[in-house]
Amino acid sequence: xxxxxxxxxxxxxxxxxxxxxxxxxxxxxxxxxxxxxxxxxxxxxxxxxxxxxxxxxxxxxxxxxxxxxxxxxxxxxxxxxxxxxxxxxxxxxxxxxxxxxxxxxxxxxxxxxxxxxxxxxxxxxxxxxxxxxxxxxxxxxxxxxxxxxxxxxxxxxxxxxxxxxxxxxxxxxxxxxxxxxxxxxxxxxxxxxxxxxxxxxxxxxxxxxxxxxxxxxxxxxxxxxxxxxxxxxxxxxxxxxxxxxxxxxxxxxxxxxxxxxxxxxxxxxxxxxxxx
Amino acid sequence: xxxxxxxxxxxxxxxxxxxxxxxxxxxxxxxxxxxxxxxxxxxxxxxxxxxxxxxxxxxxxxxxxxxxxxxxxxxxxxxxxxxxxxxxxxxxxxxxxxxxxxxxxxxxxxxxxxxxxxxxxxxxxxxxxxxxxxxxxxxxxxxxxxxxxxxxxxxxxxxxxxxxxxxxxxxxxxxxxxxxxxxxxxxxxxxxxxxxxxxxxxxxxxxxxxxxxxxxxxxxxxxxxxxxxxxxxxxxxxxxxxxxxxxxxxxxxxxxxxxxxxxxxxxxxxxxxxxx
Numbered sequence: 001x002x003x004x005x006x007x008x009x010x011x012x013x014x015x016x017x018x019x020x021x022x023x024x025x026x027x028x029x030x031x032x033x034x035x036x037x038x039x040x041x042x043x044x045x046x047x048x049x050x051x052x053x054x055x056x057x058x059x060x061x062x063x064x065x066x067x068x069x070x071x072x073x074x075x076x077x078x079x080x081x082x083x084x085x086x087x088x089x090x091x092x093x094x095x096x097x098x099x100x101x102x103x104x105x106x107x108x109x110x111x112x113x114x115x116x117x118x119x120x121x122x123x124x125x126x127x128x129x130x131x132x133x134x135x136x137x138x139x140x141x142x143x144x145x146x147x148x149x150x151x152x153x154x155x156x157x158x159x160x161x162x163x164x165x166x167x168x169x170x171x172x173x174x175x176x177x178x179x180x181x182x183x184x185x186x187x188x189x190x191x192x193x194x195x196x197x198x199x200x201x202x203x204x205x206x207x208x209x210x211x212x213x214x215x216x217x218x219x220x221x222x223x224x225x226x227x228x229x230x231x232x233x234x235x236x237x238x239x240x241x242x243x244x245x246x247x248x249x250x251x252x253x254x255x256x257x258x259x260x261x262x263x264x265x266x267x268x269x270x271x272x273x274x275x276x
Numbered sequence: 277x278x279x280x281x282x283x284x285x286x287x288x289x290x291x292x293x294x295x296x297x298x299x300x301x302x303x304x305x306x307x308x309x310x311x312x313x314x315x316x317x318x319x320x321x322x323x324x325x326x327x328x329x330x331x332x333x334x335x336x337x338x339x340x341x342x343x344x345x346x347x348x349x350x351x352x353x354x355x356x357x358x359x360x361x362x363x364x365x366x367x368x369x370x371x372x373x374x375x376x377x378x379x380x381x382x383x384x385x386x387x388x389x390x391x392x393x394x395x396x397x398x399x400x401x402x403x404x405x406x407x408x409x410x411x412x413x414x415x416x417x418x419x420x421x422x423x424x425x426x427x428x429x430x431x432x433x434x435x436x437x438x439x440x441x442x443x444x445x446x447x448x449x450x451x452x453x454x455x456x457x458x459x460x461x462x463x464x465x466x467x468x469x470x471x472x473x474x475x476x477x478x479x480x481x482x483x484x485x486x487x488x489x490x491x492x493x494x495x496x497x498x499x500x501x502x503x504x505x506x507x508x509x510x511x512x513x514x515x516x517x518x519x520x521x522x523x524x525x526x527x528x529x530x531x532x533x534x535x536x537x538x539x540x541x542x543x544x545x546x547x548x549x550x551x552x
Contacts, residue, residue, distance in 0.1 A: 127428020152403020
């Protein structure tokens with residue numbers, strides 16, 4: 001999927017919502033446990049219910065990998081289900097991979113050839129040759145970790161050299177490797193006030209923003225400080241949508257939660273972008 | 277596996293060799309391609325041939341993940357084969373994972389509960405809560421990326437703040453999270469001259485050293501600058517051992533290559549450690 005297609009979908013749905021599929025078996029409603037593949041069944045119902053309000057899905061790979069082969073089967077079925085039924089929705093492998101060149105090439109193959117993801121989150125610690133193998137696919141994206149939403153973000157990401165914090169060096173240096181047409185950055189919603197500064201070095205890039213909802217970030221702050229004229233944001237919400245209810249009505253409740261965010265997003269798009 | 281057991285095995289085998297199982301299907305000898313699971317069959321023969329000279333195996337997860345479910349099956353069989361047949365050999369999941377706390381917990385479950393790995397390589401970029409979930413298992417290890425062996429290592433790992441390069445801050449800061457009993461560091465052999473400086477801040481930790489062989493690092497430099505009295509090193513070699521030959525004799529040749537390294541290592545242990 002290219003940038004224009006993503007923006008067109010944001011405009012059409014009046015939404016920049018990404019739903020995080022962090023599907024924990026222990027949090028799935030009881031009535032689904034008798035299914036053949038409870039994780040896929042849960043995802044399928046969540047996807048069908050939330051797709052009208054959503055421009056991206058983000059399976060968190062750890063939540064599948066922890067169940068071994070069974071988990072990878074659920075993941076594969078989930079991604080193929082989205083591609084088959086909602087081909088305009090952007091799919092992110094939240095994998096945080098990154099290794100030396102010949103190894104990153106294998107990870108790129110895992111997510112872009114063996115599975116039909118549009119993008120992968122990548123950790124920048126190992127530098128250029130750990131990132132570029134993911135950039136050699138057309139219409140596929142790297143989403144590079146810059147400033148994450150967790151407490152540990154402050155341990156290294158904010159260390160300053162030449163008066164510039166590491167996360168900002170990651171953003172400026174990586175712009176030599178890819179462009180705003182194939183690279184996005186992860187910037188946590190819990191650090192929304194730093195978005196303005198980030199926009200000064202990456203005005204045109206899409207930012208993937210986790211941490212709204214369960215982690216405490218504010219959607220309106222994110223839009224105020226981070227939105228550009230063509231939106232430039234994908235805001236992720238996981239638990240606050242997919243686990244909002246644990247009864248047989250979980251999908252309906254998830255749809256309502258996603259719609260609430262979409263309505264707020266529509267308003268923010270009208271205020272801060274030129275899309276509406 | 278605890279530190280004492282690992283050191284005892286190094287002493288017994290007079291070796292600190294880690295064999296990297298970066299098993300690429302295209303590099304496997306032709307006669308194995310008719311097997312049910314060529315990757316597992318290749319690994320099994322490599323393991324049986326090299327185990328006498330080896331204290332650790334390191335499957336590189338990307339090389340399995342890129343084949344999806346089939347790849348994970350080969351990985352699982354490989355790890356269980358090592359545990360069942362060579363229970364004194366240390367097994368490293370070279371996965372370079374790392375995510376926010378509740379996600380890293382799932383990765384730890386993937387490698388320490390669902391699979392019987394002894395250790396996982398972890399990327400430090402996301403800080404404390406991305407690392408500590410892996411440290412909550414007894415006799416399991418985190419191997420934290422510090423200074424990697426690739427060219428891209430210089431992009432961020434050597435950026436200095438307060439006159440200290442990032443990789444050194446990673447080493448000092450992370451010592452608040454774990455000890456030399458459950459944490460090691462990745463330090464590339466291609467930067468052997470920096471090992472002395474690293475030993476000044478981590479005298480007792482084991483270092484996992486990739487980059488000897490195909491990537492050009494020198495084993496004797498690594499031992500000279502990096503070995504401590506109880507060895508404190510695991511030196512990895514992948515391609516130079518496992519793909520040394522592509523005929524039906526591949527396993528024999530791999531054994532000979534591993535033995536050559538073991539003989540050199542025995543000599544280095546006698547010179548620089550107090551184990552022999």
